[in-house]
Amino acid sequence: MGRYLARRLLYTVPVLLATTFLIHTLVFVLPGDPIQGLAGDRPLPASVLAELRHRNHLDQPLVVQYAEYLRGLLHGDLGRTFTGEPVADALAGRWPVTLRLGLTAWFLEAALGMALGVWAGLRRGRWADRAVLGGTTLVVAVPVYILGYLAQLVLGVRLGWFPVSGTEAGWPTAYLLPGLVLASFGAGYVARLTRSALLEHLRADYVRTATAKGLPRRRVVVAHALRNSLLPVVTFLGVELGSLLAGAVVTEYIFNLPGIGQQVFQAIQLREGPTVVGVTTVLVLVFCLANLAVDVLYGLLDPRIRHD
Amino acid sequence: MLTRTVLPRPVLARAVLTRAVLTRAVLTRAVLALALLAAATTGCARTGAEDDRPVPDVPGGAYSVALTEPDHLTPGRTTSSYALQVLSGVFDTPVGLDPGDGHPVPLAASALSTTDQRVWTLTLRQGARFHNGEPVTARSFAAAWDAAAYAPNGWDANAYFTQIDGYDDLNPPGDRQPATRHLRGLTVLDDSTLRVTLKAPFSQFPMLLSFPAFAPLPQAAFSDPDGFDLHPIGNGPFQLDGAWRHNQRIDLKRAAGYTGPRPPMADAVHFEIFTSKDTAFTELRAGHVDFVTSVPATRAYEAKRTFGRHYAVRPSGTMDYLGLPLWDPRYAKPELRRALSMAIDRKGITRAIYNEVFTPADSLVGATIPGHRAGACGETCEYRPAEARQLLQQAGGFTGTLALYFANSDPSYLQWMTAVANELRQNLGIRDITLRTMAAADLGPILNHHQATGPYRQNWVADYPSEQNYLAGLLGPGTRSGWSSPAFDALLAQGDAAPTAEQSIAHYHQAEDLALRELPLIPLWNWQDQTAWSGRVGNVRLDPYSAGLRLEEITVRH
Numbered sequence: 058m059g060r061y062l063a064r065r066l067l068y069t070v071p072v073l074l075a076t077t078f079l080i081h082t083l084v085f086v087l088p089g090d091p092i093q094g095l096a097g098d099r100p101l102p103a104s105v106l107a108e109l110r111h112r113n114h115l116d117q118p119l120v121v122q123y124a125e126y127l128r129g130l131l132h133g134d135l136g137r138t139f140t141g142e143p144v145a146d147a148l149a150g151r152w153p154v155t156l157r158l159g160l161t162a163w164f165l166e167a168a169l170g171m172a173l174g175v176w177a178g179l180r181r182g183r184w185a186d187r188a189v190l191g192g193t194t195l196v197v198a199v200p201v202y203i204l205g206y207l208a209q210l211v212l213g214v215r216l217g218w219f220p221v222s223g224t225e226a227g228w229p230t231a232y233l234l235p236g237l238v239l240a241s242f243g244a245g246y247v248a249r250l251t252r253s254a255l256l257e258h259l260r261a262d263y264v265r266t267a268t269a270k271g272l273p274r275r276r277v278v279v280a281h282a283l284r285n286s287l288l289p290v291v292t293f294l295g296v297e298l299g300s301l302l303a304g305a306v307v308t309e310y311i312f313n314l315p316g317i318g319q320q321v322f323q324a325i326q327l328r329e330g331p332t333v334v335g336v337t338t339v340l341v342l343v344f345c346l347a348n349l350a351v352d353v354l355y356g357l358l359d360p361r362i363r364h365d
Numbered sequence: 366m367l368t369r370t371v372l373p374r375p376v377l378a379r380a381v382l383t384r385a386v387l388t389r390a391v392l393t394r395a396v397l398a399l400a401l402l403a404a405a406t407t408g409c410a411r412t413g414a415e416d417d418r419p420v421p422d423v424p425g426g427a428y429s430v431a432l433t434e435p436d437h438l439t440p441g442r443t444t445s446s447y448a449l450q451v452l453s454g455v456f457d458t459p460v461g462l463d464p465g466d467g468h469p470v471p472l473a474a475s476a477l478s479t480t481d482q483r484v485w486t487l488t489l490r491q492g493a494r495f496h497n498g499e500p501v502t503a504r505s506f507a508a509a510w511d512a513a514a515y516a517p518n519g520w521d522a523n524a525y526f527t528q529i530d531g532y533d534d535l536n537p538p539g540d541r542q543p544a545t546r547h548l549r550g551l552t553v554l555d556d557s558t559l560r561v562t563l564k565a566p567f568s569q570f571p572m573l574l575s576f577p578a579f580a581p582l583p584q585a586a587f588s589d590p591d592g593f594d595l596h597p598i599g600n601g602p603f604q605l606d607g608a609w610r611h612n613q614r615i616d617l618k619r620a621a622g623y624t625g626p627r628p629p630m631a632d633a634v635h636f637e638i639f640t641s642k643d644t645a646f647t648e649l650r651a652g653h654v655d656f657v658t659s660v661p662a663t664r665a666y667e668a669k670r671t672f673g674r675h676y677a678v679r680p681s682g683t684m685d686y687l688g689l690p691l692w693d694p695r696y697a698k699p700e701l702r703r704a705l706s707m708a709i710d711r712k713g714i715t716r717a718i719y720n721e722v723f724t725p726a727d728s729l730v731g732a733t734i735p736g737h738r739a740g741a742c743g744e745t746c747e748y749r750p751a752e753a754r755q756l757l758q759q760a761g762g763f764t765g766t767l768a769l770y771f772a773n774s775d776p777s778y779l780q781w782m783t784a785v786a787n788e789l790r791q792n793l794g795i796r797d798i799t800l801r802t803m804a805a806a807d808l809g810p811i812l813n814h815h816q817a818t819g820p821y822r823q824n825w826v827a828d829y830p831s832e833q834n835y836l837a838g839l840l841g842p843g844t845r846s847g848w849s850s851p852a853f854d855a856l857l858a859q860g861d862a863a864p865t866a867e868q869s870i871a872h873y874h875q876a877e878d879l880a881l882r883e884l885p886l887i888p889l890w891n892w893q894d895q896t897a898w899s900g901r902v903g904n905v906r907l908d909p910y911s912a913g914l915r916l917e918e919i920t921v922r923h
Contacts, residue, residue, distance in 0.1 A: 093809035100813050100845060104516030104536035105523045112519060140436050141591065142611075150611060206643070214651040221651045222644050223637070224613070313644050315612035323640075326774075328806040 062349070069345040073338060077130075080337045081123050084330040091115070091328035095139060113139065113331075126334065135338075136331030138324070144335040147320060152339075155316035157228050158309070159302040161236035162243075166301075167294055170244040174251025174290075175283065181256060189252070193245035205238045205311035222313035235312040239305060243297050250293055254286035261285075288358055295351030299344040418922075420903025426921030427633035428655040428902050430914065431645035434612050434638050438597045439590070440580040441513030441520045446826070449577050449912035450658070451636060454617055455599035456580035457625050459487055459506070460571055464908040464915070466735055467830035468866075469571040472626060473501065473581065473600060477574070482566035482862055487574075489557040494622050495583040496604035503559035505581035507551045511535075512587065513578055514548055522578035525828070528570070530562045566862035568869045572829035577912075602629040602917045612638050617916075629917035630904065646897070655902050658913045660895040662777070665720035672897040678722060679907040682731040682827030683892035685723075686839070687785070691847045691885055692815045700760035702884040703745050705820070707753035708792040709785055711746070715890050718780045722895055726888035729877050730835040731827055733909035736870035742881055746888055750792035757793050766797045768819030770812070772805040778822060812845055823886065830910055832873040833860060840880055848885035 092109045093101070101109075110116045114125055129136055135144035177189035196204065212234060213221035219234040220226045258264060259282050267277045306318035317336055324332035355362045435448035440456055443449070459474040471477070476488040493501040512518055514526035516536045526532050531549025550562035563570065573579070581600060586593045596608040602625065603617035615636040619629055637654055639645040642661050648654040650671065660668045660676075668676050687705070689696050696702065711725035724732070728741040744752075757763060769786055771778045779802060786798045801819070803811075811817050823845070828834050837857055840848050853876050860872030880886070896907055896914075904920045 087807075090810040091806040093806070093813060095806075100809075101521070102516070102524045102527075102536055103538065105519050105521075107540060108517050108519040141594075147611070206647070209644070209647050214647060217651075221648050221653060222639070223648075310640050311644060313639050313641065315638075319612065319640055326804070328804065 058353075062353075065349050065352075069342065072345060073341055076341045077126070077334055077338050078123060080334050081126065081330065082119060084328065084333050085115075085119055085122060087328070091139070091330075095327065109139075113137075122330075126331070130338075135335040138332050139327060139329050144331050147332065148317065148335060148339070151316050151320055154224060154314050155302055155305055155309070155318060157232050158235055158239065158305055158314060158316060159298065161229060161232045162239040162301050162305075163294070163298050165236055166240035166243040166247055166297065169240070170247025171251050171287075171290065173244075173248040175255060175278075177248065178252040178255035178259070179278065186252075189248055193248050196241040197245040199241075201238060201242065201307050202311060204241055205235070205308060208234055208238050209311070222311075224314055231314075235308050235314060238312075239301060239308040243293075243301070247290055247293060250290050251286060254289055255282055258282040258286045284358060288355065291354050291358065292351055295347050295354070296344075298347045299340065302343055303340050418900075420901070420920050420922045422630075422904065422920055424630050424920075425632050426923030427635060428631055428919060428921050429635040429637055429653075430656040430658065431642075431648065431654045432615070432636040432638050433642075433659075434640070437521070437594050438609055438615075439520075439586060439594045440577045440582070440597075441509060441522045442594065444521050444525075444578070446912060450914070451615055451617070452577040452580070452597075452599075453912040454601055454603040454629075454634060454916040455597055455605065456577060456601045457493075457599070457627075458577060458580045459574040461627075462572070462575050462830065462910040464906060464910060467572075467733070467910040468735070469575060472575075474574075477571055479570075482568045482570070482864065483563050485561045485563070485570055486554075487559040487561060489559070490625065491557065492624055493600055494624075495581075495600050496598045496620050496622070497583060497585065498622070499583045499585075499598075500556075501581050501600050502556040503553045504556075505583060506559055506579070507548075507553055508587065509580065509582035510551060511547050512582070515546055516543060522576075525573065525576055525578050528563050528565070528567050528573070530564050532564070565858070568861055568863055568866070569829065569831045569833045572831050572834075576828055601625070602627050603634060606633065612640075614638060627917045630920045631916075634916055634919075649897055649899065652899060655899045656896065656914060657898075658894060658896045660897050662719045662722045662895070665722050665895060668895060668897050675900065676895070676897045677905070677907050679894045679896060680724075680731075680733045680909050681892045681894050682733055682830060682909060684726060684731055684825050684835075685889045685892070686726075686823040686825070687887040687889055688812070688821045688823035688846060689885060689887065690815070690817050690819060690821070693818055695763065695765065696820075698760040699883050700756045701763065702887065704753045704756035704760060704793060705789065706745050706884060706887040707747065707749045707756065708788055709887070709889070710748040710788055711890055712748065714781050714784050718777055718784065719890070722893050723890040724893065726890050729839070729880060729886070729888055730832045731830075731909075732891050734827070734830050734832055734835070735866075736832050736873065738874065741874075741877060742888060745881060745884060750788075753792055754794070763793070763795050766799055766819070767795050768799050768801050768817075770801045770803075770808060770817045770819060770821035772808045772822070773802045774805050778802070782822070815847055820887075832870065832877065833857065836873060836876055836880065839886060846885050848880075848883075850879065850883065853879050 092106055092113070092115065114122050126136060133145070135148070137143050138147060173189050173193070177186040180186050209221050212218050220231050224231045264277060264282050267281050302317070305316060306322050309316045309318040310322065320332060321336050432450060433447045435443060435451060436445050437443040438448060438451060440452055457473040459472060460469040460477065461472040462468070463470050473490060473493060474487050475490045477485060479485045487506070489501065489503060495501060510526060510529070513520045513522050514529065514532055514535045516523065523536070526548070529548050529550040534545055535543045535548065537543055552560040554560055583598050585598055596605050602620055602623050604620040606616040606618040609615045615638070617634040619632050642659055645654060645657050646660055646664060649657045689702055691697070715721060715723040715725055727739060727746045728737055730737055767789065769782050771782050773779070782800055786800060789795050790798055812821055823839070825835060825839055838844065840846050840853065841857065842849065842854055856872050856876035856879065860869040860876065863869035863872060898905055901922050902919050903922070904918050906915060906918060
């Protein structure tokens, strides 16, 4: 297991190198001049343009820029944004927000989704099942921004149960509403996934055997059927953790949370290479680790799966 | 290595497929339910303006303003309107602008004099201090201006110093490093007197001095520029209360030692930073924010209905134009350019897309500018499709593709450009029209290097309320338009050298008339800003000459 972990961690190095180079190329190879774009409709004087280009290494060839970036990375330096703030500082202030939002949403998604899925699965064809299917279809079908603004208006402005936006109220109060909106899509998905997997396994021979042995229903469902049904759910939730962290762009925008999503959105608009590459690097890491955690969890859920 | 024998992904796909059948019926019902819910909530939402008692006119209290994240808070480093709103409270520039007609009035200066419009003497108000106690002297101004004009600093407001003698030495062409760090045109005569020598006579100079980049800077701005940018120390009525918290808030409090002409009513102003203007407006409705100075144009009717007396439309100096690629021979004839202009239904577009918050333009300069003549553009800016078609025929028609260039920064750009394309197609019979929409970072260089092959969106935000600012900034030598007219340039120079405001405006009018005859740039519409506020605040006066709110005048119920 230890060797397996070490090897998997080593694999992330080439993955990181390849992705950062790719993103770097994509950001910088695009036509146009981000520095001129900064100034809007009023051209900046040539002298200032030259200075800003030089400061952001935009006057050098791509390979040199990438080498510079890697050299900085080795020293823990992620570069500077166009406004001169170190990217590392900008990210340091924003990660906690995104992490809190992502984890809140993830737990809501896992808890709500699995609970609803099991509830519906055990009541197949009855009204509870239909309600869950209808409800999850609804939230999966409605775009996040509509759900977000609606939640703000109803639960924030009209009923006043939650803060409308911002992080002033702290965790968990400020994160519940955006977390729920962010989790809605995935929760619907998890519920459906759990339900169909559970149904499949409830029909399996080994469950019939377990029931025939005289095991209590509760134990048959939880220890036998559900445990096996959770494999696809865990896969989904593992990948979902990464997506939640990366996909918070719209939610953070609507709920005015100063997180990574907001930053990436602004950085892409401004074509701010260092920020985009910096955030991507960290996100790739998160994805790699989340996938690793999923694979390790497999072994715990299904003893037949071995890592060696 | 990994033996992943289970079947997670196929199961996942199947789950989705089997459920897809269900969706259509459920979806229809879902959309209906949502629509009902939305209608129910917008109809009876609590308003932030329900308290209609007048706000007492007494000092004290605190209020909050929704803001978009600024880029910098050091005056010379920024030209963004969001930064200017904060800086207008923290710094006193040499002069301010009168809310009535925009004429310059003393602020940090006590007097500003000249005999030839070229050499100006700036006398400072006695006893003024920065928030850290450092005295405000002529040196504080000279140092700030030197820093902004010095190219290697890369400060955004650099170009505002072009007129000062010696600017070119601080901004040499190419990669050359400047040999000096000081503007030759600045001479500190004594602690309270600064002499400014310009390259050429410039009668609008006092107005230029109202721009925040001309504010003085204390020593701290140079010893720790990055720290200063987070916690600027100014000479204005408000000082920072703690540092700028990026993307969250900027808190101001009354500056204890302020002796200037704008003592504040409120004790504190809190700027809350929003990325989404819609969210800011929702927070105002929830009663958590007191001011939203830029309500999205799409929510005009809702704002009017919800806020009533606590809602105002403020004309702004910002204008949209359709720029023309004069370097393309197809656009060389003024008749063709006039035909394009007369084929556009400005009124229809401002009504359909901007809810009548924007108003049709009839001049090259903003409607709030002293000297602005309503209807200066004449029938050229009116919607006359029949005459437009005739003019196009006179000009010999139009061949090839007409491409329209604009940035994708705001969804409304695509809407009005599509409308313009349709009108040109219908009214002028130009069949082949394409829309070229792209990121601002791509569009800027294309326009600045004259690579556009069709008309483009041009926007102008006035720096100071003078016709000269529009005409020189949009059509003067070396501007993006690529227009060159020695007669026009000469008229501007005459205006710049004129001894009185009336005389200079007369010259600018002639220059504007000349430009409107040639029409190198088609005026489209004037912007207006929508402001809505809560019932907690009073004495709200909105004028087109301030960066947003006059922060010091607002009173608070407390």
